[in-house]
Amino acid sequence: MEFNQAMAQTIAENTAITEDERSLIVSFTEVCCFLSDNPIFLSWRGKKKPSVFNDEGLNILAQKYFDGYRKSDFPAIPQTVPDEIVSVVMQVAYGYSEEQCNQIKLEHQHSMCAENCVGALLERYLDSVLRSNGWHWCCGNFVKAIDFIRRNDDGTWLPLQIKNRDNSENSSSSAIRNGTPIQKWFRSFSKTGKTNWDNLPPSMQGYSLNEQGFINFVRQYLDEEKRHRNYQK
Amino acid sequence: MEFNQAMAQTIAENTAITEDERSLIVSFTEVCCFLSDNPIFLSWRGKKKPSVFNDEGLNILAQKYFDGYRKSDFPAIPQTVPDEIVSVVMQVAYGYSEEQCNQIKLEHQHSMCAENCVGALLERYLDSVLRSNGWHWCCGNFVKAIDFIRRNDDGTWLPLQIKNRDNSENSSSSAIRNGTPIQKWFRSFSKTGKTNWDNLPPSMQGYSLNEQGFINFVRQYLDEEKRHRNYQK
Numbered sequence: 194m195e196f197n198q199a200m201a202q203t204i205a206e207n208t209a210i211t212e213d214e215r216s217l218i219v220s221f222t223e224v225c226c227f228l229s230d231n232p233i234f235l236s237w238r239g240k241k242k243p244s245v246f247n248d249e250g251l252n253i254l255a256q257k258y259f260d261g262y263r264k265s266d267f268p269a270i271p272q273t274v275p276d277e278i279v280s281v282v283m284q285v286a287y288g289y290s291e292e293q294c295n296q297i298k299l300e301h302q303h304s305m306c307a308e309n310c311v312g313a314l315l316e317r318y319l320d321s322v323l324r325s326n327g328w329h330w331c332c333g334n335f336v337k338a339i340d341f342i343r344r345n346d347d348g349t350w351l352p353l354q355i356k357n358r359d360n361s362e363n364s365s366s367s368a369i370r371n372g373t374p375i376q377k378w379f380r381s382f383s384k385t386g387k388t389n390w391d392n393l394p395p396s397m398q399g400y401s402l403n404e405q406g407f408i409n410f411v412r413q414y415l416d417e418e419k420r421h422r423n424y425q426k
Numbered sequence: 427m428e429f430n431q432a433m434a435q436t437i438a439e440n441t442a443i444t445e446d447e448r449s450l451i452v453s454f455t456e457v458c459c460f461l462s463d464n465p466i467f468l469s470w471r472g473k474k475k476p477s478v479f480n481d482e483g484l485n486i487l488a489q490k491y492f493d494g495y496r497k498s499d500f501p502a503i504p505q506t507v508p509d510e511i512v513s514v515v516m517q518v519a520y521g522y523s524e525e526q527c528n529q530i531k532l533e534h535q536h537s538m539c540a541e542n543c544v545g546a547l548l549e550r551y552l553d554s555v556l557r558s559n560g561w562h563w564c565c566g567n568f569v570k571a572i573d574f575i576r577r578n579d580d581g582t583w584l585p586l587q588i589k590n591r592d593n594s595e596n597s598s599s600s601a602i603r604n605g606t607p608i609q610k611w612f613r614s615f616s617k618t619g620k621t622n623w624d625n626l627p628p629s630m631q632g633y634s635l636n637e638q639g640f641i642n643f644v645r646q647y648l649d650e651e652k653r654h655r656n657y658q659k
Contacts (some may be wrong), residue, residue, distance in 0.1 A: 197543065203510075220468065221648060239636065250608040255659075267519060268515060268519045268520075272617070273593070273616040273617060274615075274616065274618060274619030275619065276541070276590070276591065276614055276616075277619065278542050278544055278547075278614075278617070278640065278641065278644060279537060279540045279544060281641055281644050281645060282501060282540040282543065282544065282644060282648065283536060283537065283540050285644070285645055285648040285649060285652070286500060286536075286648055286652070287501075287536050287540075289533075290535075297533045297534075297536075297537060298537075300522075300530045300534065301533065301534050301537040301538075303516060303519075303520050303522075303530075304512060304516065304530060304531075305534075306507070307512045307515040307516050307519065307520075308512050309514065311509065311511055311512060314511075314515075334632060357509070358509065360506070361565050381509055382497075383506040383507065384505070384506060384507065385507060386507030386509070386510065387509065393537065405487060407511065408511065408514055409514060412518055413517070415515065415518040415519055417519060419518070419519070420456045
């Protein structure tokens, strides 16, 4: 079967709404083209995997791709209730008072929610810089173990996986890379807190990606999301 | 091959030191007997799995069993450095000040360390009550997906897995139970904070296991560990 790039593009054009979204049309078609070459990397939770070789499948994927892009990565509101025994441990082991523990419980939940959105924000930052430089973001969570792809000069694919920390994946999720040419980059070292921007893969160098740029991006993104939320209230 | 109960017992007798440890000798031999009936549940990280059918293997397992029992479950000192971007998210999303974030970082690490030891403390509490009531603790981390076993009246085994919360395992760790008769019990509901002591499996009922007993046990265990640590300094 041959991949129909024009069909993918038309479908993406019909799905993208804003000017900003329209600048992702090329990335969507490239991601689908990659999946047509490497079908085992299509990850799908539902019963029937969509196909990149027909209209119906491409429509489903385009919807998921742009929905993923539109989804807010503002930290969620905690959905779980703190376990009271943790406060008991905190009091006996570290000497916190009951009153301190009540405050710590909430702040700890906020910390977890904040941590949980960092990985997604990192991908958004990289996309914001790399989109116009030949990299394509695998947005929408349907490409397995790969976050960005680009084409090498010889036409082969260069897939890249991004992690926020050197300890943010377990052995089973790293196993999927065995035998595949997926490169990996992580942003920070859990033991030292140092960042790893000096060690970007060569193909991502030269675009001034750095920690201060990431911090600025995070501030701006969350500020905008917050304004948008307050506006909606 | 036949399992040599007397050999396992002698080896455990040579490994156990204190009176308290000696009361675990029966449990160790029963756990090894269970593994001789169900060898696929022996979990081992090293190259060569020890065998429950010979002297050498039983010695290795006894060492691991009693080492696991002696290991302290006092919360560890954080080994990782907080990710600074989390504080940025906390400031913008929840309005914390930079100063507050510095304190929250440490308390959040303490909270994580406290959370991490709760599962082990729960097993210790259950063992402290159930050990003299026909249950055997699978201490030492070499029995896969099973925390306690007992013999039914008809001689068959009743394996049990314990979790602290209804959300503390992922789908791959629950998959190991498929097709096996392992029962599961969890202590608390993550969405409501309620505990689940009213729903203990029938074979664990009647021993007054309850939340207040667990809280008392945790306080006492950590107090003793703390005293012991201060004494060693």
